Amino acid sequence: MKRLLALLLIVTGLASAPLHAGSDLWPNIPKATGKPHPEGNLFWRKNHMKLLVHDRDLTMRKGDRNIRASLKECIQCHAVKDEQGQAVGVDDPRHFCRACHDFAAVKVDCFMCHNSKPEESSQALLDRRLPDTNELAAYLKEAAQ
Amino acid sequence: MERMIYREIPANRTILQAAVLLGVFILAAAGAVFYMEEHGHIVTGMNNQIVWGLPHVFAIFLIVAASGALNIASIASVFGKTPYKPLSRLSALLAMALLAGGLAVLVLDLGRPDRLIVAMTKYNFSSIFAWNIYLYNGFFAIVGVYLFTQMARGMPAKAVKTAGFVAFVWRLALTTGTGSIFGWLVARSAYESAIMAPLFIVMSFAFGLAVFILVLTFTTRVTDRKLGPKLLRRLGRLLGIFAALVLYFTAVQHLTSNYWARNGGIERFILSDGGIYTTLFWVGQVIIGGLIPMALVFHPTGGSKPASIILASVLVVLGGFAQVYVIVIGGQAFPLDTFPGFTASSSFADGVVHNYSPSLPEFLLGMGGVALALAITGFGMKVLRILPTNLSDANVGQQ
Amino acid sequence: MKLPALKFSKKPSEMNRRDFLRSGAALATVTIAPGVTLMAFGGKEASANADPGKRWGLLIDVNKCSKDCSACVSACSQENGWKLPENPETDAQWIRKVDLTDNATGREVSLVAMCQHCEEPPCVDVCPTGASFKRDDGIVLVDKHICIGCRYCMMACPYKARSFIHENIVDEQKTWAPRGKGTVESCTLCVHRVDAGGTPACVEACTATGNGAMIFGDLKDPESEISKALAKYPSTALRDDLGLNPGVRYQNL
Structure with missing residues (x-):
């Protein structure tokens, strides 16, 4: 498992455009809308499950609604549209979650209960995402130098 | 009196046929589980009023019988009755096998059987269900050690007795826990009573012994091993006493409940107006599962015939299923008194007797549990030295 | 910066x-x-909305609850994404209308029943995994992430408040009310609205009809409308004899 993860990290670290696009060695990850994750995609690829579990318990048990890792918002930005311009559900292999999960052969349990499609009025949610993103992005840029 | 020799049972024709039959039932149950898992509980007869159905009847019967099956070993090790000693190994093996069968049914009927790991890792200690998970797992461990002490060479008698005593106490705790699953339900007038725990314990005595007698007589017959008629008669009389105890506790339960005005409704339902439940209670539990077996085993001449004892055991098993059905399903079919003093009606079946018609997949799942328990027992006897070669009266020291 | x-x-x-x-x-x-x-x-420490200083409750005036009105039931169904029952035996019902006739006097009343959000909820006591739980502000919920579908809570609830999901549900759920086959569910007191400072959908619908049979509020706050009404008029809880101290109370029953 660890070795696999390390390999994944190396591959991700080295990953250049040709390896991503249209290669059998890499899942075809759909593009998201909305602002990019300030922590970077690698961070989320590695940690999304922990973050989701952690924040879901906060929300459900403590009523903490001021959380960042919300499945609802993942689905909002990462929705994949079909030919008719409608968001696809998890029954469609093009669904964002399935792109990697099918590739890695890891079962997703979320959609037994959660809706895998975004809500109708998505813009409102997009707008209230991460108020201090710019600030943090600037900070991270500085720290990286 | 020769030395008691334990030997694996041979794989003769009859035993192989029985194994194939059990295999068919287990496969059918597996199919039923996949079908239920795929479609959800909509394909069962269970609904939002009858939330526990036929699988629970089977599971509870098997779990209750499991702890009762251990009795023979307890009587030998804890109470020092030597004629039962050669039967102790089978008793312990059968106890574990029945529990495994019952738990398999219970677990596979869950709404999310794929989350079994959650049940094993997250505990709510105010739940008797959570305690039972410990009691069940502990039962396997303790009875396993007990069986080992019986079978290991050079094990001091004290070790067997100690293990037997711990197992005996544990099995009482286990059945108390099973009975309390119902006894602690304040909401339901059919259950809320401390008597559920001791009632379940005497039920376990009767059901467990009946299953034990059936497995013992079947196996000794098909393997041509001797089984002393006096030993069998002794088991039969014990079964009669246990059947009487079940009737006694049932009588106390209903007399008490009848005395409370607020329980008049449920008591009338079970005892006189409940249709199938009333029939199952009087004909199934009381007559077939209680009075007839008692008459059979206590009959001055017929009581010593093996056929009577085997028939009595079959009837106790059937009556036991009827009793558990009345407790589990009958207790839920009677409407909850959410609005005392009022007659209620709603879209959610308030105030009306609830319907339940078991479906085939549920039945197959339950039968699969029975088949699994018997298959484990048979396999255990095949690979381990469980059953003595000679259980004649002279050999077991039965006068 | x-x-x-x-x-x-x-x-x-x-x-x-x-x-x-x-x-x-x-x-x-x-x-x-x-x-x-x-x-x-960065950012600030988030505030948890389940505040132990509060206890959310409902007061239902049975006299104002009209027999022919089921606005609250429809509102709940719409808000939380469960279909009005086609098959009453197996379909979920978070809230239901109950018609009652007093056995002694023949008086007829109508009311709504749902999860009573007990202070001592039997469903929470019996749940083997802890999926049934009570928030600090008294709202009783099911954690569907660890619900194994054993239905013991349904056996334990004196109010028949809970439903088991018997069939697959695919992409019909509201984001604030996840629902899935094999788990148990019940009224959440519209916890998503309450956390945002709102009132449950049923109460809103009842007020909109003009009947005004339902009051929602904080039972621990003596100045809240519900506390004042409770202090002024007699009320009762369903199965009060069980000592569960429900957060839902009834007036004129």
């Missing part, structure tokens, strides 16, 4: 796990070199 405070740490585990795991813009980690993690803290 003032940068947030910086912390260098070799062992993230030394930090508060909750802080560490709190995701998104409030915290970012960047691996500068192996073993060295840079962490930035």
Whole structure:
């Protein structure tokens, strides 16, 4: 498992455009809308499950609604549209979650209960995402130098 | 009196046929589980009023019988009755096998059987269900050690007795826990009573012994091993006493409940107006599962015939299923008194007797549990030295 | 621009796990070199909405609850995404209308029944995994992530408040009310609305009809409308004899 993860990290670290696009060695990850994750995609690829579990318990048990890792918002930005311009559900292999999960052969349990499609009025949610993103992005840029 | 020799049972024709039959039932149950898992509980007869159905009847019967099956070993090790000693190994093996069968049914009927790991890792200690998970797992461990002490060479008698005593106490705790699953339900007038725990314990005595007698007589017959008629008669009389105890506790339960005005409704339902439940209670539990077996085993001449004892055991098993059905399903079919003093009606079946018609997949799942328990027992006897070669009266020291 | 405070740490585990795991813009980690993690803290400590100083409750005036009206039931169904029952035996019902006739006097009344959000909920006591739980503000919920579908809570509930989901549900759920086959569910007191400072959908619908049979509020706040009404008029709880102290109370029953 660890070795696999390390390999994944190396591959991700080295990953250049040709390896991503249209290669059998890499899942075809759909593009998201909305602002990019300030922590970077690698961070989320590695940690999304922990973050989701952690924040879901906060929300459900403590009523903490001021959380960042919300499945609802993942689905909002990462929705994949079909030919008719409608968001696809998890029954469609093009669904964002399935792109990697099918590739890695890891079962997703979320959609037994959660809706895998975004809500109708998505813009409102997009707008209230991460108020201090710019600030943090600037900070991270500085720290990286 | 020769030395008691334990030997694996041979794989003769009859035993192989029985194994194939059990295999068919287990496969059918597996199919039923996949079908239920795929479609959800909509394909069962269970609904939002009858939330526990036929699988629970089977599971509870098997779990209750499991702890009762251990009795023979307890009587030998804890109470020092030597004629039962050669039967102790089978008793312990059968106890574990029945529990495994019952738990398999219970677990596979869950709404999310794929989350079994959650049940094993997250505990709510105010739940008797959570305690039972410990009691069940502990039962396997303790009875396993007990069986080992019986079978290991050079094990001091004290070790067997100690293990037997711990197992005996544990099995009482286990059945108390099973009975309390119902006894602690304040909401339901059919259950809320401390008597559920001791009632379940005497039920376990009767059901467990009946299953034990059936497995013992079947196996000794098909393997041509001797089984002393006096030993069998002794088991039969014990079964009669246990059947009487079940009737006694049932009588106390209903007399008490009848005395409370607020329980008049449920008591009338079970005892006189409940249709199938009333029939199952009087004909199934009381007559077939209680009075007839008692008459059979206590009959001055017929009581010593093996056929009577085997028939009595079959009837106790059937009556036991009827009793558990009345407790589990009958207790839920009677409407909850959410609005005392009022007659209620709603879209959610308030105030009306609830319907339940078991479906085939549920039945197959339950039968699969029975088949699994018997298959484990048979396999255990095949690979381990469980059953003595000679259980004649002279050999077991039965006068 | 003032940068947030910086912390260098070799062992993230030394930090508060909750802080560490709190995701998104409030915290970012960047691996500068192996073993060295840079962490930035920003944002404010989030406030949990389940406040132990509150206890949410409902007061239902049976006299004002009209027999022909089921606005609250429809509103709940719409809000939380469960279909009005086609098959009453197996379909979920978070809230239901009940018609009652007094056995002694023949008086007829109508009311709504749902999860009573007990102070001592039997469903929470019996749940083997702890999926049934009570929030600090008294709202009783099911954690569907760890519900194994054993239905013991349904056996334990004196109010028949809970439903088991018997069939597959695909992409019909509201984001605030996840529902799935094989788990148990019940009224959430519209916890998503309550956390946002609103009132449950049923109460809103009841008020809109003009019947005004339902009052929602904080039972611990003596100045709330519900507390004042409870202090002034007699009320009762369903199955009060069980001592569960439900958060839902009835007037004129």
